[in-house]
Amino acid sequence: MPTDTWVDGITPEPGVAKPDPILVVDGVTRRFGGLKAVDVDHVEFQRGAITALIGPNGAGKTTFFNLLTGFDRPDAGAWTFDGRTMAGMPAHKVARRGMVRTFQLTKALSRLTVMENMKLGATKQKGESFAVALLPPLWRKQERAIEDRAGDLLARFKLDNKRNDFAGTLSGGQRKLLEMARALMVQPDIVMLDEPMAGVNPALTQSLLGHVKDLRTQGMSVLFVEHDMDVVRDISDWVVVMAEGKIISEGTPDHIGQDRKVIDAYLGASHDAPTTAEEEQRQLAEAEAVLDAQSAEREQVQP
């Protein structure tokens, strides 16, 4: 459960200000033809917190992720990360600034070894420039330091016995672990996880959850998309709910669980769950009356 107390006294409403936001989004829209996939007025994400981004299928969560990380361009809008404006910045620069993402469909680099996957994540590598690459003595020392750091991370993620295997040979869950570990090689300030638990077996889910919580312990901010409400309740400090491209609700996991708008968004606005036995009887009677009226109409049409 969240250990922070910053959530106390924050009104749970869409676009509410946070005490120390790391990411502030204003008026971001993205259209696909006639569809407004993302239409976010204002939202702030707290530094050092785990924020869950939830919403029904097609709510625009992944598109929103793509926009923030430079993988897609918005039609309008701006956002700042750590006080610096980021709109229009290409994806690789976003990553170098310290905002690193993972993907819903895991992108392990199959024909690179696990260790190579990890080393790729390190930034500011001298040997990544063509001229320097030709002279190994110029980058060997840095390479060794990177390898040590990667080795430590692999040990933490229990992948160290796989370090020389091709990443393509890993199981689905191991790939998720590798992707997360690889993202940490970038030394990010915020980690954006797109459905980190999707397709992972329950045994590994616990371990992945532990790693996400570790990120917060180490001072990183986490924003993640998730469908499993148990997961959301377990690890997130704050929940942002999207539906039809808009932010419709914000709050602590407990608050969100009871928010009428959220339930409506997931189950459809016409859904009115009966709360008492009398209510249920009344609704049944209403529904039967409607059905009767319809069948009466049909009989009139076909005498």
Add this chain to the structure above:
Amino acid sequence: MNWEFIVSRSLASAFGSDAAVFALAAIGLNMHFGYTGLLNFGQAGFMALGAYGISVTVATLGFSLWWGLALGAALSVTLALLLGLPTLRLRADYLAIVTIAASEIVRFVARSVSMREITGGSFGLSGFADEFYAINPFPEGAYGLGSVLYSARAFWVITVAWTLVALLALMTYVLMHSPWGRVLRSIREDEDAARSLGKNVYSYKMQSLVLGGLMGTIAGFMYAISQQSVQPDTYSTPVTFYAYAIIILGGTARVFGPVLGSMIFWALLSFTDAALRQAVGAGYIPTAIMDGTQVGQMRFILLGLGLMLLMIFRPQGILGDRKEIALDAH
């Protein structure tokens, strides 16, 4: 049948200048296709720029051959940038279409009537390689081992060409074991993943295109010098496909794949050529089935058959790793 002759012809081809030239072109193509995943179908165009770079400089403009090397390289880099700027942001298949068209444009421009004053039109150019042969350190005579012998001039060409092959293979080895090469291979696997880790994918693809293209241009220099003439139709699309056949034969994304592939490719062509000719001459193959004039086509049919069998039984090529190929499937 004279087997000693057939074998020595095959060996002479395996170590000959054509094998070295195609090894150079294939090393460049391996940089594109094998390591970066760029589908360049216009390697022949890059070779043509090298060949015309030196021949036009010497035969048309009257400058030194060495200036021709600079002109060829400059043309090659320009072509790579022109191809890359619009296409490298798009999906891989766009580059394939644009490169195949570009290499044909290079060829058609060179052979056009209006360019006859400069490129010699469809006749091409010759007599531009004297400076190269003037510095031949080998005195007249025959060089080689046993019955595999080369003239002093041919030996000078193959010495230089194989030295270049060694240098470019070494360069590829160093690059592919460096962080730079790691980024290229990650782009081949998944561009978006590379991007999400802060790599400027576009810039790396461009570097790969320019570098591999320059290697093709170096192959063009040596091809023109070894033949001492340049004809536009030498640089048509089959040349690119030979280079592809060579890297697939040798093993894609392997440093020595293109080298071994090229040697085997040319040895097999010579072997089938010599063997078929002798078989027809000795009457083992009746003229009702094929005659001596059909040997040229028949050897390519056999080579194609061999490549098909290779794809079935050893899809990773000679030096490839089967496990690595299996990972391709998903």
